[in-house]
Amino acid sequence: MEQFQKEKEEVDKGCRDCKRKLAECQKKMKELELSSSEGSKSELQRLQAEAQQLKKEEKNWEGKAETLRKKEKTMPWNVDTLSKDGFSKSVFNVKPEQQEESEEQKEKKHKTFVEKYEKQIKHFGKLEAEFARVISSG
Known part of the structure; x- marks a missing residue:
């Protein structure tokens, strides 16, 4: 061959x-x-x-x-x-090691998230309050 x-x-x-x-x-x-x-x-x-x-x-x-x-x-x-080889490449899926975040990093991440999505958070907060009022009256 x-x-x-x-x-x-x-x-x-x-x-x-x-x-x-x-x-x-x-x-x-x-x-x-x-x-x-x-x-x-x-x-x-x-x-x-x-x-x-x-x-x-x-x-x-x-x-x-x-x-x-x-x-x-x-x-x-x-x-x-x-048969013929389609490709001859091997790939291994290796998960990167995740480092635990310190409290300061978690707080900073949360703060930036809240600043970024402040309008949406307020909107859904109002919807939740409206929903709770409708359920309690109904």
């Missing part, structure tokens, strides 16, 4: 490199076509020959890739061929 995977990666890499080289060669050819001078014509012919060679090489790599795809389809099914 590992051998097949390495072979597949090698073919993919070769195919990508060949396509990249072909694209670079074609780009150089276009640049030389625009600058039509005597020296560039011989260079242009050399690049055209190189492009033809790269196209043949690209077809060769694509043939190898197709052969690998067919080989992969005919491979027997087992755990290695059916």
Whole structure:
């Protein structure tokens, strides 16, 4: 299985490199076509020959890739061929140690809370008083 995977990666890499080289060669050819001078014509012919060679090489790599795809389809099914790792990361949930707050810290926290929500506290206090009055009268 590992051998097949390495072979597949090698073919993919070769195919990508060949396509990249072909694209670079074609780009150089276009640049030389625009600058039509005597020296560039011989260079242009050399690049055209190189492009033809790269196209043949690209077809060769694509043939190898197709052969690998067919080989992969005919491979027997087992755990290695059916399943693949989604990710390989382990995470441990560790609770941070909570320090006990001193009385001063608790008092300060309470004071800031009361200051922040003073309007809501008064509103709900009034609602509670109203509710108590309704219950006692009713």
